[in-house]
Amino acid sequence: MQSLWMLLACAMFAMMGAFVKVAADLGATLPEIVLFRGVPSVLLLFFWARSTRRTIRPSSWRLHIWRNVSGITSMWLGFYALSHLPLPTATSLNYTAPLFIAGWLLFFGGAQRDPVRVLAVVAGFLGVLGILRPSIEHDQWLAALLGLGAGGMAGIAMMQIRQLGQIGEPEWRTVLLFSVGVCLTGIGGIAIQGWHTSNPLALLALTGLGLAGLVGQLTMTRAFGLGSTLLTAALQYTTIIFAAFIGIVFWNDRLAPLAWAGIALIIGSGLLSIWRTYTESRALQGADAPAVGAPQDAPLSQPTQEVHSS
Numbered sequence: 001m002q003s004l005w006m007l008l009a010c011a012m013f014a015m016m017g018a019f020v021k022v023a024a025d026l027g028a029t030l031p032e033i034v035l036f037r038g039v040p041s042v043l044l045l046f047f048w049a050r051s052t053r054r055t056i057r058p059s060s061w062r063l064h065i066w067r068n069v070s071g072i073t074s075m076w077l078g079f080y081a082l083s084h085l086p087l088p089t090a091t092s093l094n095y096t097a098p099l100f101i102a103g104w105l106l107f108f109g110g111a112q113r114d115p116v117r118v119l120a121v122v123a124g125f126l127g128v129l130g131i132l133r134p135s136i137e138h139d140q141w142l143a144a145l146l147g148l149g150a151g152g153m154a155g156i157a158m159m160q161i162r163q164l165g166q167i168g169e170p171e172w173r174t175v176l177l178f179s180v181g182v183c184l185t186g187i188g189g190i191a192i193q194g195w196h197t198s199n200p201l202a203l204l205a206l207t208g209l210g211l212a213g214l215v216g217q218l219t220m221t222r223a224f225g226l227g228s229t230l231l232t233a234a235l236q237y238t239t240i241i242f243a244a245f246i247g248i249v250f251w252n253d254r255l256a257p258l259a260w261a262g263i264a265l266i267i268g269s270g271l272l273s274i275w276r277t278y279t280e281s282r283a284l285q286g287a288d289a290p291a292v293g294a295p296q297d298a299p300l301s302q303p304t305q306e307v308h309s310s
Contacts, residue, residue: 013213033186071153071160086251093128126265132144
């Protein structure tokens, strides 16, 4: 049952990405997209917290601020990439966070430079090159680089979420404060650009992305709370598969064979990185330790983000 919850979460995140593209194609601006992503989570979690008499005041404002800066930046960059790139390409770039984390641990974090982790990092970034080289048009390079930046910023957010988990911060409060920050930045962008969306279909797509993101966030949290963290973290990469299917059916996305090979390398290296981090944590702690690699809305029972994807 845990696997089904995670597969549902991945399908919802892929649908959220599709709604982002639809809304952007129908004239919705990036601040409007960001705002609608945060509103459902704020409403649900705020009224739930009030009805159950839970305190919203965080244990550490500093950690939440830094987590929000990295996570919200990742969301803006990722949504921009989703608006301008084929759905499977943008989704794959958004899921490179574990590669950035593994690279950081290798070169700056004091992690053992074992062949498995080195292979994961090298293969992952070869996959990125495989995606970018044949499938990115001249006018899409900015979106591709920003999508890759979204993965890097999500990696930073994941490590900060781990710090919040270590001080005992509940996941619902982290997601609530993150969602409030998302809404505030969306409102700020709308204040600068103005409100542009009047197309009923665009408004429907905006509503859809908010609801899909919320359902994905809740079902992913439930999946991580029910069983093996390793299996759940590994299943998150099915988001890319769902996104590829949606892109083919609705946008006729036909990527070059090298790009598909790059996507496969990103998935494989991400799974390898998750497995390596998990086994090392098990060896050090002798317990079921969390795995690195969930999207930016990940629960704090494991050291990872939202996102993600996001």
